[in-house]
Amino acid sequence: MGQRGTYAIQVSIQPCFTLFSHPKEMASSSSSSDIGVILNELTCPVCFVLYKEPVGLPCGHSFCRVCIEKSWENGEEDTGCVCPNCREVFPQKPKLKKNVIVANLVENMKLKKGKFGLEVRDTEHSDVNVKEGMKSGGIESFCEVCNREAAKRCVPCEILCCAKHLKPHKQKGHKLVDPGVKIEELRCIEHRKPIQLYCKDDGSLMCITCTGGQHRDHDVVALEIAHAELKGVLAAKYPHVSQSMESVASQLRHVQEEEAQTENSSRNAEDSLEEKRRLVCQLVNESVDLMKSEINKRKMEKLSLLGKQREKLEQQMEDLRQGKSSMDAAFQDLEAISFLQGSKDLLKRLETMSDFKSVKRTPLPVLDYSKEEKNLDELITLNNNFLEKIQKGTVEHLEKVEEALVEHPEKVELDQNNLRRLYGRSPSLDPNSAHRRIKISRDLRTATLTRTKNQHPEHPDLFDVRAQVVSRDCFSSGRHYWEVDVGSSCWCRIGISLNSMGRKGRKSGLGENPESWCLEKRFNELSADHNDQCTSLSVPGDHERFGFFLDYETGELTCFGDSRVLHVFRGNFMDPVQPAIGVWDDGGSVHFVHLVK
Structure with a gap:
């Protein structure tokens, strides 16, 4: 038999023939697609080359002996032996028997390769492998037959397949979805069966078993029909939605423009009010400073006059104190001669001091700044009135709205x-x-x-x-x-x-x-x-x-x-x-x- 291996084939289109028919019939024309179908039947679904020592499983599928044994060796132990094609599980490893018919057909194909225009080459099975830990419905994106990247997931078989291993599933018309789609999402929650129907009455997805329950009298259609109908409904509504989007977009632009205008208007009003507040504060500060300066000026003038009067009175008090002291000394002088000698000077001093009796102090006017206080009080009152008017305006606005709602509700735009x-x-x-x-x-x-x-x-x-x-x-x-x-x-x-x-x-x-x-x-x-x-x-x-x-x-x-x-x-x-x-x-x-x- 030579080195252990299998044969990979490349088909070049030659004059059409039927591979296993009578020689006379081989002369008749056949399409090149017939050759492709025959070659697919003689190709191992694991290694994708012509069978090498083909063996059959109880489920009817055939594989190269090396391919199926490596597949089971690398598979999960707790699941038993699984057919890589249909996923049927065999609790015990089945006895592998050589598929003589398939082996003979492969040998016949090799012998007649010259006539059929086939190029055959040996290929080892070293790349046959099943990725460990692979489960249907998982998040892995690798083919569950080989270690290649998965292209689709077969829903009925619950298996991830690469582009090559999808062929038998496509030929059988199986439902195929993207690898990332979980099988659980495609099954009925209640019965765990594939979703195939759609209930128009309540908009629920269902399996065949669901039709016998609460959906018994409902309008139920196949998924494909519901899909087509819904796409038709959406297609009919699409222009309206597009027009509505344009209308809403236009209104949205107007609203955004009005929002921007409102923001600018509010900002300008606030800036203007801040400027007015600055001016009002400046005016109040200047007014208070001016009033304080005027009050201080009046205080200094009055204190100056009072100081002069105080100094004069203090001088007069000192003179009187000295005169009184001289009189006390004269009263104590018992000698007539000395008393009389000093009396002349004493009387003269007392005569000059008699002017104090006629001195009258003119009272200075009281320091009065009531006028300035009145001006400040008027400013404070004006400010309070201004705030009350603002608050009253808000209340009056609400009252007018309420009155309008009572008297003419149809004329009021509700806010x-x-x-x-x-x-x-x-x-x-x-x-x-x-x-x-x-x-x-x-x-x-x-x-x-x-x-x-x-x-x-x-x-x-x-x-x-x-x-x-x-x-x-x-x-x-x-x-x-x-x-x-x-x-x-x-x-x-x-x-x-x-x-x-x-x-x-x-x-x-x-x-x-x-x-x-x-x-x-x-x-x-x-x-x-x-x-x-x-x-x-x-x-x-x-x-x-x-x-x-x-x-x-x-x-x-x-x-x-x-x-x-x-x-x-x-x-x-x-x-x-x-x-x-x-x-x-x-x-x-x-x-x-x-x-x-």
Whole structure:
């Protein structure tokens, strides 16, 4: 037999023939594709060359003896022996028997290689290997038959294959996906079988077994049909979406321009006010400095005059003190001669001192700066009045808006900022009404749909079918505004319901009866629902926050989204109404926003 090896073949197109037919029939023409089919049948699916000592497995597939033995040697021990082609598992290693027919055909091919235009060369099996640790559905991207990089994953066989090993799977029409796709994602969660069908009624992917359950009466089609139909629907909507994008882009540019203008205007106004504040502060500082200078000048003038008067009076006091001392000495002189001798000078001094009796001090005017204080008081009063006017202007603006809403509501453009200040409410959820799959947050503002049932106590107000909850707040008069955050939910209903709306059965769904009004968000689509009537709202974008303005007396519920009115419900509210929430996607959350006036 010579050196152990196999034969790789290269086919060059020669005059057409049929390989294993009668010599007369070989003379008839056949296509070159027939040759390729025969060569594929004589090629080992592991090494991709002509069989060398072909052996057969119980499943019917053949391999080179060396190829299959190396494949099993390198495979995982706990899985037994696996067919590299169909993945059938043999708990015990099967007895390998030579496939005589295939071996004879290969030898026949080698003998007639000259006639068939075939070039045959020997190739060793040293590169035959199975990558260790390989499992279907894993993250590896290597062929599970050889160690080459995988090109696709065969879904029915649950195997990663390179480009060469994909051929038998393609010929059998198996479903092929990218290597990174996990098999679990392509199987039904409930029955663990391949997904092949699509339910139009509830938009779910399903396997064949699912048709016998809750989808028994539903409109079910094959995946390929649903795929084609959905692509057709998307293709029909594509121009509208493109036009809407252009329209929204244009509006967005206008809004951005207006935002920039507003920023510039506000910045300019603030700069102007800062300049005025600087001037006012400068004026106040200069005025106070001038007043202080004037007061200091008057003080110095008066102190100078008072100082002169003090010096004069102090001199007079000293003279009087000396005169009094002389008189005391004269009274003590007992000798008549000496007394009389000094009396002449003493009387003369006393005569000069008698002028003090007629001295009168003219009082200087009191230091008065009340006029300057009055000027400062007027400036302070002016500033206080200015601040009061600003505050009063804001209040008067809100009062005018409220008066306009009362007298001419149809002429007033509703502004959410004004509505928040005038009528803002922060509803809280009523746990007694929550469906058992609705989880309520501790602050009673968030409702989340869970897979498991929560332990809510039995209560007549509890929703038994619909995953809904209502607010504790009931409105039976007046105007009220609240906001709801739906950014964490892709399918929900939000609105109001009468307090008398039923809580049991399927007809208790928001918008499906005469006692409730709501907006429904289903992915990127919006609709307004009431009494089982649905009005589609052509509003592009994924809305995350909605506002609701309830005017109970006029019977109107105005719905806002992205600072604009989306829809206005008009009805006759005979009973108190409550804000209400319904969450229809697993794990989705809806939140009442806390509004601070």
